[in-house]
Amino acid sequence: xxLTAKDVAEIxxxxxxxxxxxxxxxxxxxxxxxxxxxxxxxxxxxxxPAVPAPEAPAVPSPAKPKIKPAAEPGLAEVVCPLLGIFYxxxxxxxxxxxxxxxKVEEDTVxxxxxxxxxxNSVRAGVKGEVVEIxxxxxxxxxxxxxxxxxxxxx
Amino acid sequence: xxxRRILIANRGEIAARVIRTCKTLGIETVLAASEVDLxxxxxxxxxxxxxxxxxxxxxxxxxxxxxxxxxxxxKADAIHPGYGFLSERAALARLCEEEGVTFIGPTSKQIDAVxxxxxxxxxxxxxxxxxxxxxxxxxxxxxxxxxxxxxxxxLLKAVSGGGGRGMKRVERVQDxxxxxxxxxxxxxxxxxxxxxxxxxxxxxxxHVEVQILGxxxxxxxxxxxxxxxVQRRYQKLIEETPAPLLSEExxxxxxxxxxxFAERLxxxxxxxxEFLVDLERDAFYFLEMNARIQVEHPVTEAVTGVDxxxxxxxxxxxxxxxxxxxxxxxxxxxxxxxxxxxxAARDFHPSPGTVQAAVWPAGEGIRVDTHIVxxxxxxxxxxxxxxxxxxxxxxxxxxxxxxxxxxxxxxxxGVATNLSFHAEVLADPEFERGGVDTxxxxxxxxxxxxxxxxxxxx
Numbered sequence: 001x002x003l004t005a006k007d008v009a010e011i012x013x014x015x016x017x018x019x020x021x022x023x024x025x026x027x028x029x030x031x032x033x034x035x036x037x038x039x040x041x042x043x044x045x046x047x048x049p050a051v052p053a054p055e056a057p058a059v060p061s062p063a064k065p066k067i068k069p070a071a072e073p074g075l076a077e078v079v080c081p082l083l084g085i086f087y088x089x090x091x092x093x094x095x096x097x098x099x100x101x102x103k104v105e106e107d108t109v110x111x112x113x114x115x116x117x118x119x120n121s122v123r124a125g126v127k128g129e130v131v132e133i134x135x136x137x138x139x140x141x142x143x144x145x146x147x148x149x150x151x152x153x154x
Numbered sequence: 155x156x157x158r159r160i161l162i163a164n165r166g167e168i169a170a171r172v173i174r175t176c177k178t179l180g181i182e183t184v185l186a187a188s189e190v191d192l193x194x195x196x197x198x199x200x201x202x203x204x205x206x207x208x209x210x211x212x213x214x215x216x217x218x219x220x221x222x223x224x225x226x227x228x229k230a231d232a233i234h235p236g237y238g239f240l241s242e243r244a245a246l247a248r249l250c251e252e253e254g255v256t257f258i259g260p261t262s263k264q265i266d267a268v269x270x271x272x273x274x275x276x277x278x279x280x281x282x283x284x285x286x287x288x289x290x291x292x293x294x295x296x297x298x299x300x301x302x303x304x305x306x307x308x309l310l311k312a313v314s315g316g317g318g319r320g321m322k323r324v325e326r327v328q329d330x331x332x333x334x335x336x337x338x339x340x341x342x343x344x345x346x347x348x349x350x351x352x353x354x355x356x357x358x359x360x361h362v363e364v365q366i367l368g369x370x371x372x373x374x375x376x377x378x379x380x381x382x383x384v385q386r387r388y389q390k391l392i393e394e395t396p397a398p399l400l401s402e403e404x405x406x407x408x409x410x411x412x413x414x415f416a417e418r419l420x421x422x423x424x425x426x427x428e429f430l431v432d433l434e435r436d437a438f439y440f441l442e443m444n445a446r447i448q449v450e451h452p453v454t455e456a457v458t459g460v461d462x463x464x465x466x467x468x469x470x471x472x473x474x475x476x477x478x479x480x481x482x483x484x485x486x487x488x489x490x491x492x493x494x495x496x497x498a499a500r501d502f503h504p505s506p507g508t509v510q511a512a513v514w515p516a517g518e519g520i521r522v523d524t525h526i527v528x529x530x531x532x533x534x535x536x537x538x539x540x541x542x543x544x545x546x547x548x549x550x551x552x553x554x555x556x557x558x559x560x561x562x563x564x565x566x567x568g569v570a571t572n573l574s575f576h577a578e579v580l581a582d583p584e585f586e587r588g589g590v591d592t593x594x595x596x597x598x599x600x601x602x603x604x605x606x607x608x609x610x611x612x
Contacts (some may be wrong), residue, residue: 116219140227
């Protein structure tokens with residue numbers, strides 16, 4: 001068997017929910033090492049020489065938005081987690097993910113950022129109501145650019 | 155096709171340097187900058203700055219897809235990669251080729267050819283360019299046979315290394331088995347390629363490199379050589395042109411070898427063919443080719459009057475070479491000091507921080523390439539180069555005098571620098587004589603550390 005991107009995502013989720021900080025897995029020569037963001041790096045044994053490990057399957061990283069508290073209290077800014085082309089809808093002609101007034105939860109997808117044909121979904125990261133949309137569909141967005149403002153739910 | 159807008163995929167002094175030439179050519183500049191570089195000098199000089207990601211190079215300056223997406227997003231005609239970062243990654247050149255963005259540099263195939271050091275060695279041999287005795291070794295047995303044939307001291311080099319990375323010195327042939335295993339393991343870990351090759355170690359070598367320009371259609375010219383023998387741990391600190399104390403005949407031979415190598419590849423763009431000059435044997439050997447603009451390019455510009463970045467752009471536009479060999483005259487002597495945020499008093503320990511005050515020298519024959527102004531930050535994520543001070547004089551001694559004065563006028567507060575090291579080297583009689591070899595810096599530092607009585611005893 002080989003690990004698919006879906007498997008890796010599932011393993012990551014299991015690790016997230018577990019009480020462990022890191023996980024090492026080896027299946028059919030595919031090595032996977034996962035570690036929680038804040039976990040202290042565990043002393044890893046030096047890699048065995050001369051055998052370049054096959055790269056773990058690339059997981060399209062779920063783009064984590066950075067949330068900035070906006071100038072106005074009660075508002076949060078959802079900023080773009082990577083540079084790319086911003087799409088408000090899953091496909092041309094379809095309904096946008098969110099509109100003004102939409103209610104969002106932390107994991108609500110609010111848009112897609114394309115980087116060289118790789119689509120990265122962007123999640124709201126906060127719970128509340130969309131009160132401002134600052135990026136046009138199809139526009140180039142920079143890392144850290146404000147995409148939306150959300151009125152936080154009390 | 156004329157280039158009207160360039161995305162600069164770099165930072166620091168080279169980003170500022172490229173922007174300067176673009177401005178004189180009337181080309182718009184878009185700087186691709188990380189989060190911590192948004193208020194840097196290049197960001198202020200560029201017509202537009204895009205934030206491409208967080209500070210860590212792997213999240214910003216090293217992301218091939220992001221750089222190309224940024225270029226497409228702002229409708230840039232071309233990407234200038236500077237040096238370091240993605241400048242010699244074939245993946246960037248290849249993606250540019252696929253997406254119809256002009257890469258200001260060689261073709262992806264040429265980058266591949268010179269990136270694989272064994273292949274580059276084979277190309278050198280095919281071009282009739284001398285290479286150091288040696289060859290690939292796959293097993294300890296092979297290494298021993300070849301090692302005995304060449305004789306110690308030896309150098310084990312990683313095929314995917316370069317620029318001083320992935321090299322191991324072997325003093326005695328009987329040390330080869332251990333060294334071979336270690337070198338292969340390190341190469342595998344560092345470059346994902348465990349292949350190594352063995353070469354004769356030149357004990358008293360000088361680093362001399364030839365600047366070339368190629369049009370990609372077989373036309374190649376050279377713009378003379380640079381001597382970069384003042385190195386610490388393979389990092390160049392002082393570079394100069396012409397290389398001191400070489401005979402004209404030797405100089406002509408080494409230039410011709412550089413041109414032959416580039417012709418063999420039908421090289422496109424600006425590049426540097428590096429040689430190791432073996433003083434004891436009156437010979438030189440091919441080291442590697444750097445397929446990019448070099449840090450030390452300004453010394454060549456000083457003596458030739460050629461703007462190498464402008465030539466890079468012209469070549470990228472598909473124009474034939476604008477310079478004939480007879481147009482390239484080299485006048486006088488030029489020397490460059492690299493001013494790094496490294497504490498000369500503490501074994502060159504990196505010293506990132508905020509520069510409270512920076513006063514750079516000015517005057518006739520003095521050029522300073524820098525991105526550091528008062529208040530600028532030297533982030534810990536990138537190399538520590540703060541500025542290059544370049545002087546030009548009628549001859550080496552007047553250039554040297556000018557450089558001593560320039561260094562003494564330089565003043566940096568807030569971060570520690572290697573300015574005192576430069577001042578000491580420029581005052582050292584051995585450096586003043588010229589023609590030092592690559593072991594000069596460690597020797598100089600050792601000599602300086604010795605208390606006075608050891609001199610008396612010796």
